Amino acid sequence: MTPEPSGAAQPGSAADVIKAIPLRRPGRWIAAFVILVLVVLFIYGAATNANFQWSTYRSYLFDRRITKGVWATLQLTFLAMALGVVLGVALAVMRLSANPVLKSVAWAYLWVFRGTPVYVQLVFWGLFSSIYPHLSLGIPFAHQFAHFDIQSLQAFFFFAALGLGLNEAAYMAEIVRAGISSVGEGQSEAATALGMSWPLTMRRVVLPQAMRVIIPPTGNELISMLKTTSLVIAVPFTGDLYSQARQISGANFRPVPLLMVASTWYLAITSVLMVGQYFLEKHYAKGSSRTMTARQLRVLAKAIGNPDRGGDGA
């Protein structure tokens, strides 16, 4: 574990020895150099390769259709994720409840939505209007649906978000379930013994503690959702970033620069999300053990310091 500093042989300089001398790792430097050369070669090649059509890339990067596509993609991502989280928590709680009906409903839901490709599910949602033509009568918010042209862009956007969200719920349910299971049984037992109802116990005691386990994979799901929105063409909703890029390239026959435009945006948004995830994870990790760690560090520092001084005296 501890690096083998070259100065360790001199017993006189115990205090210096504690300052760990980083291990020299020639392998890393060689690898870094090789990769740097490859990256430079690739960038040079790409920049000078006429097939990339960089001028087209530049002119479309902030094209209005593209930025509108970005906006639609973001909306889809967050709407679908919100639906996925809310429904996922409900499904997880149902699966863990003692009620056999709720349990089997949740199980069946997960079975169907995790067992079929999301692309196929999206196609189904697109066909919803032909399967249930009298939708407006059966759904609670009938007023909205009454004026709802089933073939409109709005309807397809709605079905795209719904389809992605319902699929996501099945995965979120498993994440939330893992989080809930990570909270010791004693916690809910203590709450029950105080006279707290089961929903209250979940909300006040179990779920807050499950967050530490739930947050990191949920961040991954969000980033993954951003990219999965490129499948909404299956509905078919065509307002998202990828569809917009494809439509433009369908007209100007320049797919490569437009794919680069779309990729640039996906990468940029993903990067922002990853930064957010980093801070969120740090925040939740802190809640559990930070002060203890500080204390442990001090103890550790002493433990490392003392034997050295002891060795000095001997």
Added chain:
Amino acid sequence: MNQPASGSGPNGTPMISMNNVQKHFGALHVLKDIQFEVPAGQVVVVLGPSGSGKSTLCRVINRLEPIDSGEIRVDGKILPVEGKGLAMLRADVGMVFQSFNLFAHKSVLDNVALGPVKVRKMNKNAANDLAVGLLERVGIAEQKDKLPAQLSGGQQQRVAIARALAMKPKVMLFDEPTSALDPEMVQEVLDVMTSLAKEGMTMLCVTHEMGFARHAASRVVFMSDGEIVEDSTPDAFFKSPKSNRAKDFLSKILTH
């Protein structure tokens, strides 16, 4: 303190009464036709070898474990099977666990105040005052803003006792409250329990602390294989146990 051993105790309804209580875990018969009463104000210590059903006896009283048949009453009221009635009854029965089970994400103060606010619908300020008072009583008011993980085991268990007391329970159940503690912390928890006993709290304690059983208990109940084998005063139980199972148990514990 020197109430009569067993029997109906002082006049009025017993705080806990169990009638023909049966409980199985699968094929395992854990509580065999339990017939048992705890009059108000008594401190009953439950002893017995591991697996004899002591924890289960505790846990059926607030229905953390359901029973197969029989009848359990708390303060004269039959234990409801579920719903709000059961929750209200649980609120009246304080419980202290071997592993403390403090809410890990909440400060010590919030641990104690949560029940009064959420279950008793007390307002936040009043609940905090109550909590601070109880934490002072168990001697850890100065730790009120820490998280449970930052306290020693003995301190955590004292918080757990304060949390149970915050519900103003009619009876307290202790399931081996000191078994998970380092030896030097056992006494601080026993001191709190002894002072509770002196104040007249009705208590049912599963514990292997013989000192506590001798000095604080009004009665000792000895369980073995799901049965209550002996039910007598501490003096009688320790000096002249009647059954062989109790003699055997005592010889193992006391020579140890």
